[in-house]
Amino acid sequence: MLELNNYINGEWIGPSNSDRNKVINPANQEVIAVAPRATKEETEEAIAVAKAAFESGVWSGLTAHERSEYLNKIADKIDENFDELVRLEVMDNGKIKAEAEFDIADAAGCFRYYAGLVLAPEGETYQVPEDVQAMIVKEPVGVAGLIVPWNFPLLMSVWKIAPAMAAGNTIVYKPAEATPITAMKLVEIIEEVGVPKGVVNLVMGRGSVVGQTIAESKDVDLVSFTGSTEVGREIMRAAAGNLKKISLELGGKSPNIIFADADFETAIDHALMGIYFGSGQVCSAGSRVLVEESIYDKFVETFVERAKLIKVGPGLDENSQMGAINSESQMNTILKYIEIGIEEGATLAYGGRRLTENGLDKGFFIEPTVFTDVTSDMRIVQEEIFGPVVTIQKFKDEEEAIQLANDTDFGLAGGVFSNDGAKALRVIKKVRAGITWVNTFGPTYNEAPWGGYKMSGIGRSLGTYGLDDFQEIKQININLAVEPSGWFPNK
Numbered sequence: 001m002l003e004l005n006n007y008i009n010g011e012w013i014g015p016s017n018s019d020r021n022k023v024i025n026p027a028n029q030e031v032i033a034v035a036p037r038a039t040k041e042e043t044e045e046a047i048a049v050a051k052a053a054f055e056s057g058v059w060s061g062l063t064a065h066e067r068s069e070y071l072n073k074i075a076d077k078i079d080e081n082f083d084e085l086v087r088l089e090v091m092d093n094g095k096i097k098a099e100a101e102f103d104i105a106d107a108a109g110c111f112r113y114y115a116g117l118v119l120a121p122e123g124e125t126y127q128v129p130e131d132v133q134a135m136i137v138k139e140p141v142g143v144a145g146l147i148v149p150w151n152f153p154l155l156m157s158v159w160k161i162a163p164a165m166a167a168g169n170t171i172v173y174k175p176a177e178a179t180p181i182t183a184m185k186l187v188e189i190i191e192e193v194g195v196p197k198g199v200v201n202l203v204m205g206r207g208s209v210v211g212q213t214i215a216e217s218k219d220v221d222l223v224s225f226t227g228s229t230e231v232g233r234e235i236m237r238a239a240a241g242n243l244k245k246i247s248l249e250l251g252g253k254s255p256n257i258i259f260a261d262a263d264f265e266t267a268i269d270h271a272l273m274g275i276y277f278g279s280g281q282v283c284s285a286g287s288r289v290l291v292e293e294s295i296y297d298k299f300v301e302t303f304v305e306r307a308k309l310i311k312v313g314p315g316l317d318e319n320s321q322m323g324a325i326n327s328e329s330q331m332n333t334i335l336k337y338i339e340i341g342i343e344e345g346a347t348l349a350y351g352g353r354r355l356t357e358n359g360l361d362k363g364f365f366i367e368p369t370v371f372t373d374v375t376s377d378m379r380i381v382q383e384e385i386f387g388p389v390v391t392i393q394k395f396k397d398e399e400e401a402i403q404l405a406n407d408t409d410f411g412l413a414g415g416v417f418s419n420d421g422a423k424a425l426r427v428i429k430k431v432r433a434g435i436t437w438v439n440t441f442g443p444t445y446n447e448a449p450w451g452g453y454k455m456s457g458i459g460r461s462l463g464t465y466g467l468d469d470f471q472e473i474k475q476i477n478i479n480l481a482v483e484p485s486g487w488f489p490n491k
């Protein structure tokens with residue numbers, strides 16, 4: 001069993017109280033780690049350290065080249081520790097090995113991307129109606145509070161840590177209580193490559209204590225949060241105290257529109273991946289599949305046949321294709337939604353059960369689940385379930401597909417499948433979401449911005465926009481005619 005510690009001002013600090021978080025493997029409920037639950041005071045200390053480190057210039061004062069070198073070294077160390085990080089992520093989160101392999105490789109790629117981007121030309125100059133050279137430069141925001149969820153523990157952390165470090169900020173980093181293990185490993189790597197003390201501070205603990213303290217603190221200049229829409233709203237309120245910059249990556253209920261002229265096999269394959277990848281615990285999951293009526297019956301029949309074939313099991317078992325639900329409480333939430341769906345009158349076309357056969361009884365496993373005969377007013381169509389539960393709805397034409405797709409408070413992602421390029425573009429442009437795909441569903445790229453419309457968030461991760469979130473823009477005006485203005489000429 002691992003003993004996890006906080007990392008503040010370059011020191012590993014054990015728990016200061018008896019309140020511990022037992023971290024379990026959701027595939028078998030074994031306790032795999034014990035993590036501290038930091039107090040408000042410890043969190044405030046980490047914030048003070050980050051503030052002092054920022055003001056000292058130990059990080060922001062480095063050249064972009066120097067910071068870039070550190071980021072590349074971190075990426076190299078992630079690669080060196082690849083197998084261990086994959087194993088720990090699987091045990092901590094419950095996802096299958098292939099998914100964790102993607103996450104860890106992508107995390108190294110994200111550090112390399114920002115190591116390169118921070119060296120790209122930046123700033124602008126302006127033509128102004130005076131003999132003045134006007135320009136902007138970009139500067140770090142200051143102390144960045146980073147709060148992450150449990151569904152992609154390392155990757156969601158890196159989407160924030162890499163650009164925050166690249167831009168020259170100092171950091172207070174809070175992983176989710178359910179999945180703190182790779183957070184500690186990442187910070188060990190950051191220490192190993194020699195990042196100065198105080199630049200990255202790791203504080204584990206409850207959202208209501210550690211997270212809330214970060215969000216409220218007057219000494220935190222920016223909070224970057226990924227998690228539920230409900231907590232996002234609380235972060236926004238807490239951040240109002242000092243009007244800190246906020247970036248919110250929140251929940252979704254994303255539509256996946258399948259037209260009759262789509263390549264059928266491609267559409268089925270991506271629709272399955274869209275909802276069952278990560279056992280549906282993915283913010284951008286294609287949880288609402290909308291299918292044109294002429295192929296609806298065939299689509300549902302094929303989808304259910306294929307869902308039945310998905311092998312659910314422990315993430316470290318090479319045969320597993322869909323892993324565990326991250327926690328008992330998340331599993332119970334999903335099972336509750338399945339009950340709600342049945343009560344609302346939807347047809348449970350497949351699944352819906354907790355799986356306990358073949359040695360799965362100790363873990364949290366749920367069958368791939370399919371609901372049909374749903375209407376847009378049902379809770380299972382409107383609310384984020386965050387599990388392997390899909391609703392499949394019928395539409396008659398483009399107009400109805402768009403109307404159903406946008407009939408949600410969320411706006412994170414969306415997909416269209418069609419072999420008619422003009423139609424696919426026409427429809428995807430009308431889907432009110434920040435991340436969209438045509439003839440695929442789900443890929444993310446470090447180079448391209450990620451974030452939502454409506455209640456799915458504010459700001460963008462990744463790409464150049466992901467760096468912008470961690471930078472202030474400073475206007476500099478240089479008077480080239482050094483002479484009095486004459487505005488108050490009286491002498």
Ligand code: NAD
Pocket residue numbers: 147148149150151152156174175176177205206207208210211212215226227228229231232234235248249250251252282283284384386412451452456457
């Ligand atoms: P969550 O909102 O419960 O928790 C996220 C983080 O916030 C955790 O570290 C938690 O401890 C902390 N937290 C909880 N209460 C807090 C408070 N009052 N103040 C400050 N911090 C607090 O979310 P979760 O269950 O860990 O993750 C699942 C959610 O994350 C889903 O809604 C999912 O859609 C969303 N998500 C979004 C994206 C995206 O890119 N848009 C990516 C991944 C996950």
